[in-house]
Amino acid sequence: MDILPSLNQQAEWPPGWRILPNGASIACEVIDAWRTIPVAVAGDCMGRSIGATGLRQYHPDLATVMCGRAVTVRTRPGDNLVIHKAMLMANPGDVIVIDAGGSVEQAIVGGLMRTTAIARKLGGFIVDGAVRDLLEWQEGGMPCFARGHTHRGPSKDGPGAVNIPISCGGLVVQPGDLILGDADGILAIPANELSGLMPKVQEHLEREAAIRETNAQEGGNADRINALLRSKGLNI
Structure with a gap:
């Protein structure tokens, strides 16, 4: 039995827990248009001082572009229970953006989760924390940016939250933002600013x-x- 209330259940959440609905969808043609825009160019047009810092690319192809709607996660460092839940909630193309407090003591995303993400056709991971199973990430097919890596594995105890505002690598991300990532870095663009930008x-x-x-x-x-x-x- 799931210990967490369903998304539609009007219940008082236990301390530290929130699992909220995904942000509004972004039209496929809008995502396709932004996929052609370099992060550096978009960043210049957003003031030049915005974007995640301190995260590195773990997928092999520098030409890979990450572009999709954000499903946000805040988790206790070293714990990945709510990340699994977020992946099950995400639609194809969505990017899982994780605030794990920047801790690299335990990996919270690894090769088995990569396999799940590929099967679900997700758009990638941004992890302000650690990943593991680097040889599997080097096979490509799933973009991933993270703070660092370690062999030490996670717990699945919680607490955590899905689809709340988070900070990831110093970048404020709202659920439903458009995530744009390439070899230069990562941006989050509010959906209501896309057409004007x-x-x-x-x-x-x-x-x-x-x-x-x-x-x-x-x-x-x-x-x-x-x-x-x-x-x-x-x-x-």
């Missing part, structure tokens, strides 16, 4: 393309750099 991203891409062309042909843009220096008060 995309035109800015496209303009940024066009501007970068023009700068790249100038750099390739002229070896840099002296006028642009000198103008910036003069704006700082230098007599250039």
